[in-house]
Amino acid sequence: MTEKNKNDEEEKDIFEEPNFEDFLEEEVESLDRGKRRRFIVKVIAIMISLVMVIQVLNIWLNLFSLDSLDLLRSSxxxxxxxxxxxxxxxxVTIQTGGSKGTGFTISSDGYILTNHHVINSPEPLIVTFPSGKRFVAQLI
Structure with a gap:
């Protein structure tokens, strides 16, 4: 071998081009990392969605609890x-101006019992019976 051929071979050893497969391995690794990252994001999104659905169900169950349903049935x-x-x-229903309340007839001659806050207003008291009849009442 000549001196020049020897130098060329040494340069080839020094400046040898990398194999094409080396680049492919790096690309495959970066693709795997991207897929892994997308998978993790999807899993986290699904978990957050499940937690939110569970919270909504919990709120609905509290709104329509068994105790309130039992009360409705017994009522x-x-x-x-x-x-x-x-x-x-x-x-009876008692109206005074802008307020409204209830009372009970306690005698056949028209006495009605109610709370003081219902009749607290100085305006006329209008009493409505379940039949729909209305009367003006007086405080006793």
Whole structure:
């Protein structure tokens, strides 16, 4: 070998081009990292969504709790009772200007019992019976 060929071979060793496969490995690694990152983001998004759905369900269950449903059922049963139906007829509505309240007839001659805050206004008291009849009442 000549001196020049020897130098060329040494330069080839020094400046040898990398193999194409080396570049492919780096690209594959970067693609894998990108896929892994997207997968992690998807998992986190799904977990956050699940937590939000669970919170909404929890709120709905608290709104429609079993206790309130039981109260509704028992109220419906009581409203069907004959005695309750009779007592409902004695409940009246009392209006004074802008306020409104309820009272109970306690005698057949027209006495009505109610709370003081219902009749606190000096305006005329209008009493409405369940039948729809209206009367002007006086304080005693």
């Amino acid at each position: 419906k049963q009581f409203s069907q009772d004959e005695m309750i139906q009779e007592l409902k007829e004695s409940v």
